[in-house]
Ligand code: BES
């Protein structure tokens with residue numbers, strides 16, 4: 001690993017640093033310099049920033065080159081107003097400074113950000129994540145990759161060296177996010193159901209997880225008619241993946257994380273046309289990427305007392321003489337019949353059987369993540385995931401975990417009256433309702449396949465799975481959205497006192 005992080009309690013620069021990166025708040029930025037730099041550097045840095053009319057606005061970056069002893073470069077990021085400086089803003093500032101340090105070829109860097117308002121562990125998380133995830137580069141598909149020039153060592157100033165012990169945890173989180181990004185960004189001729197099985201096998205072997213893989217035949221035996229209806233048009237055979245992470249000691253809670261795993265979504269016979277950006281539908285396995293990424297992290301961290309099941313019904317939605325007809329009626333594994341009035345609403349069909357399977361595990365909670373609807377992107381844009389849950393407690397836990405992990409979610413209603421829209425003249429329900437409220441009816445459809453009384457939440461990640469231009473700690477492309485929230489949620493569950501004991 002190129003990067004190595006170390007905590008350093010004082011604001012004093014460790015000797016040998018060739019650069020220091022600072023963050024400064026708004027119009028009174030000059031005060032913020034106090035104590036962050038060796039005293040002899042202060043006047044020079046101050047006057048340089050003044051001459052360049054530095055305003056410390058969020059996103060503003062200055063690179064100062066100094067002569068004489070000590071660090072030769074000072075990188076300064078504007079942070080705006082201190083009131084709005086949260087974990088997301090801190091990660092964004094670190095990511096920006098990290099990219100600048102990479103571009104300057106700095107080898108040893110001190111990060112001196114104003115983290116006094118954060119508790120030390122969340123500051124550490126933000127610094128490590130901001131740096132690693134902010135400098136992530138994917139060059140797998142280039143014939144001549146550019147050599148990476150990340151600093152070798154990074155000092156995290158203002159954090160007690162005892163926190164060094166937590167750095168590895170953050171590295172594990174970043175590795176999970178990176179795995180999700182790699183899977184999501186890979187093109188549909190590189191990642192399909194069979195390669196996802198290989199990825200799952202690799203995780204199982206490396207981390208000592210249990211893996212069950214169901215092929216089409218095994219899915220048929222289980223009556224997974226909804227999932228198989230989607231898979232039947234594809235030349236690549238489907239794979240239903242089930243990884244299990246068991247805690248070292250006794251099990252206090254069992255949870256299931258389900259990810260939509262469409263490695264390509266052509267729409268099927270309701271083919272994606274016009275402005276639908278069919279070529280981007282490689283990222284339709286973003287839910288699967290997120291749960292496999294979470295498996296990579298959680299398999300290493302093993303949160304105490306929590307048994308974690310990771311599911312994904314993987315396939316691709318294609319057209320062929322074998323593909324399902326619009327208008328077909330199929331039977332899901334809970335016995336419900338579905339009129340497929342739109343083959344492009346395929347994700348919910350695959351999730352239907354995955355949710356029935358998840359419910360069969362008798363868990364304390366199920367969370368599914370899916371790039372489910374374009375309507376959710378219209379509602380919330382590409383930075384925020386939609387959250388649906390009939391369970392206020394679970395929804396609250398997910399909101400809190402997401403905030404701590406600096407990912408954004410917004411809860412939307414499971415409007416019961418909209419269930420009308422899924423009524424079919426022929427079957428128990430149809431897979432799409434009217435266009436208005438399209439992501440709500442999608443969530444209502446999923447709810448039909450969750451076992452009675454099992455707390456369940458659905459995250460529609462169609463927006464944040466991808467960032468066209470890059471933002472915060474996400475470079476342009478796949479974001480790995482969801483991994484950090486899932487990991488945080490599981491780890492918080494491990495901290496809670498017993499209760500809701502698994503039988
Ligand atoms: N994978 C898409 C949803 C999607 C669209 C994700 C755009 C990211 C960006 C999903 O399978 C789909 O096609 N949904 C349809 C549902 C419709 C047919 C009711 C949609 O959103 O148009």
Ligand code: MN
Nearest residue numbers: 265344345346
């Ligand atoms: Mn679709």
Ligand code: ZN
Nearest residue numbers: 262265284347
């Ligand atoms: Zn889809």
